[in-house]
Amino acid sequence: MESNKRHFRRFLIIIFCGMAICSLFVVITDPFYQYHAPWFGMPVILEDAVYQTPGAAKNLEYTDVIMGTSMTENFHTNWFDEELGWHTIKLSYSGARSDDLKAVLTAIFSRQEPVEHIFMDINDYQLTEISWTAYVVRPDYLYDNCVLNDYKYIFNHGVISKGWERVLDAIQGVQDNIDTAYTWEDSKLFGKEITLSTARELREQLLQSPSVENSQKLEEKLVICQENLDNILPFIEQNPETEFIIFFPPYSILYWEQEVLKNDLYDKLEIYKYAMEQFLQYDNVSVYYFQNEKDIITNLDNYRDAGHHRPEYNRYIFEAVRDGKKKVTKENVEQMIADMYEFAANYDYDAIWNGTGGRKKE
Amino acid sequence: MLFNSYVFLAFLPITWMVYFLLNHFRWYRLAQSTLIIASFVFYGYEDYRLCLLLAFSIAVNYLLHLGLMSNNCREVLRRLLLVLGIGINLGLLYYFKYFDFTLENLNRFFGTNFVLRNIALPLGVSFYTFQQISFVVDSYSRKMGKCSLLDYSLFVSFFPQLVAGPIVLHKEMIPQFQNPENRKINYDNMLSGAEYFIMGFAKKILVADTFAKICDAGYENLFKLNSISAVLTVLAFTLEIYFDFSGYCDMALGLGRFFNIIIPINFNSPYKALNISDFWKRWHMTLTRFLTTYLYIPLGGSRKGLMRTCINVMLVFSLSGLWHGAAWSFVLWGMMHGAAMVVYRVGRKVFDYLPRVLSWLCTFLFVNVAWVFFRAEYFRQPWRLLGRVFGGGPGGIHPDMVSALCDNTVWKLTLGRLVGLSTLQNICQVVTILGFAFGVLICVKLPSSHELVNRKNRGTGWFIYLSVLFAWSFTQLSQVSKFIYFNF
Secondary structure, three states: OOOHHHHHHHHHHHHHHHHHHHHHHHHHHOOOOOOOOOOOOOOOOOOOHHHHHHHHHHHHHOOEEEEEEEHHHHOOOOHHHHHOOOOOOEOOOOOHHHHHHHHHHHOOOOOOOOOOOEEEEEOHHHOOOOOOOOOOOHHHHHHHHOOOHHHHHOOOOOHHHHHHHHHHHHHHHOOOOOOOOOOOOOOOOOOHHHHHHHHHHHHHHHHHOOOOOHHHHOHHHHHHHHHHHHOHHHHHOOOOOEEEEEEEEEOOOHHHHHHHHHOOOHHHHHHHHHHHHHHHOOOOEEEOOOOOHHHHHHHHHEEEOOEEEOOHHHHHHHHHHHHHOOOEOOOOOHHHHHHHHHHHHHEEHHHHHOOOOOEEEE | OOOHHHHHHHHHHHHHHHHHHHHOOOOOOHHHHHHHHHHHHHHHOOOHHHHHHHHHHHHHHHHHHHHHHHOOHHHHHHHHHHHHHHHHHHHHHHHHHHHHHHHHHHHHHHHHOOOOOOOOOOOOHHHHHHHHHHHHHHHHHHOOOOOOOOHHHHHHHOOHHOOOOOOOOOHHHHHHHHOOOHOOOHHHHHHHHHHHHHHHHHHHHHHHHHHHHHHHHHHHHHHHHOOOHHHHHHHHHHHHHHHHHHHHHHHHHHHHHHHOOOOOOOOOHHHHHOOOHHHHOOOOOOHHHHHHHHOOOOOOOOOHHHHHHHHHHHHHHHHHHHHOOOOOOHHHHHHHHHHHHHHHHHHHHHHOOHHHOHHHHHHHHHHHHHHHOOOOOOHHHHHHHHHHHHHHOOOOOOHHHHHHHHHOHHHHHHHHHHHHHHHHHHHHHHHHHHHHHHHHHHHHHOOHHHHOOOOOOOOHHHHHHHHEEEEEEEEOOOOOOOOOHHHO
16 A cells, blocks of 8 residues: 555656656747747748747747738748838738637737738638638637646647657758748649639529528628628727738639629628728728739639639739739729729620630620 | 546546545545536536436436335335336436437338437436446345435446446445445555556547547548458457447546446456457446346346247347447347357357367457448448458558558658658558557457556556556647648
8 A cells, every 4th residue: 555655656746747748848849839939940830820820920020910811821921021121920821710810910919029010911701701610610729828728739749749840840950931831822723724613613503593692781791891890900900000001802703703693792892892991091001902903803814713813913912012003092992892893793704604715795 | 528538637636636535524425425416517517408317317216216125115016116117217218319210210111200309319328227227126126225315326427437337236336435445545546546547548549549530531431442441441440449448448447446436347358359258258348247137137048948048149139239329230230249149159169169369360350340330320331341341452551541540640750751752651551550450469469457457566667658658648639630721
């Protein structure tokens, strides 16, 4: 009995030491940057936005941020650093909903250091959906500042594996990937055929039941839009020193066809207009509008699906913003949306599918 | 609440401390009540309504017990109470587990249109129903004295064995609850409890869950499996179900010991069995004991001639199959085992003279094939899988099955930096085969958890090994999920 008491105590001590070693390894390697920027020559490797974004936002060095959805993933931070003199980090979050943006913005503004620029996109569903189910459950224990739930990070096999990868990176002299983090420019195929194939099924469904998605009134949609904007606007208001550069990316003409088939084109454009007007209330926001880039959006070779364009157009957007083109003002927003409606409502969509190329109806 | 969850790992030490603190101050009833309340919290953590069902079941059975043990109760009335008791217990089990199954079959065979109720099966109801039936039957035959409501409630609800057994009997539990010696911390039990718990924890999390992933990957690619992948899919389930259930039982044994309660052994290296009868003396032993005592023997057992014995065996095994789940696949699995028991009983002289390796192989192969029917999701699936075993053709192990074992492992990450992709893939194939060989080796050659715990001299090395197992398993409770949105 006595010896077993000793054994049991020793056993507990060994377990405690084992757990301590395990946690020490995670705290030192800290692959999701929850506690510190990398130590001992370990590189910054951003590859898992959902898990890494909050830590990267809190603990990595930067003064400027690229954030938003997959539409921002193909921007290179070097463009911003070299041509605009920024010190940029990319905190893009594929499929980010407005409350995900809120989580990222919260992490960014929880730091003491000032943030000079935030460059972000705004997507359709970030304004129109409120209860959209995320593709992965956000690990909230990484997003809050509560240490009590950090055991899920510290004692986590996936985190230990990642930490080990960073150790191997350090040994092999792997460099930071901040410039190309999250890019998918090389891993995806683009072209008209691919783009059409990704949109075909939805089109057929919509052709069979065109107005199925348009049972809500515009006023109700605007309420949802405002709820979504409420996840973002307070950050703009509370951080007047930070300049927010917000752009609306150029979706392909197939996106606009879907809106027409849903009988939702007018409402959707009203929502975009409403959102832009909300953003434009603030002096520290500049808004850029690329949805009306007719040459880009009507050439389906530029896309891989109805929304995602070639990486060349990330460069194009960057240059336009750099040069102050495509800027939206309180004065031109009305006309711009009206023109877009005119264009999208009258486009000859059937011609795309007939293989004769896009043409306007006579 | 699952044993392999964070919340349980917080629940356990709190419950333990409160229990022994109250005992330390000699507040025994309060301590016991605390353990009962904790068990109810454990049981109703996900759905509080489960507690109501459990409380109802305990109350009814305890009232029946009081009636049956009463000296003033006439024999006819006692018999009526017995029938009522068995009826209520089986009725509850039937309603929650088999009602939809009955409707489904009526619809299928008689063309009726009953709407299924989609009744959720309450956790552990199959286990505690059997425990309570044994209690009522033994009360009827006065094989026990009166027991208090507290003792009885704890016997049924004691959280280590509530959800998935073992199916314990009142006579082995209640005296332990009453023993004053068990109210003090006992470091022998603490130590062996920790050993059992960690081994069970690791069996479940590291081994069973890994084989489960491999098995699922095999079934997902059923139509594309070559022979070796099909064989490994079969074997993966054989290993998964063993490590899952025996891991759970080891955890239960360990948890029981923390509270100085010795829970009966439920698994004793079943895949070491040399014949099917031996297998059932080693696999889910408390179920075999229950069915033998309360079904097989009352049916006449082996006392009424060979024919009747065979019928009894078939009946018991078919019902055992049905107890495992409300589907014909389980019944078929039970009948296969029943038939194997009958064949063994008839041809015992031949089987017992086979070389040991051959008799082990026959038993193991049969058990494997039977598990294919147990795992079946639809009628043709087992035949398809067995068809792939024989007609799947040559080739390597299916990549999804290899990934299930090798992906996100530290060794693969490290090797991946050193060797080329094709070499890595070949290494992963070999590692997968070795993984299976190791799984079978644990089952067949290595000492059981009971043998390991009962060794006299366990050095520091053994405790370091267990600590590593615990830390490794514990870190598996939290994972980094893959972000799949990127398939746009």
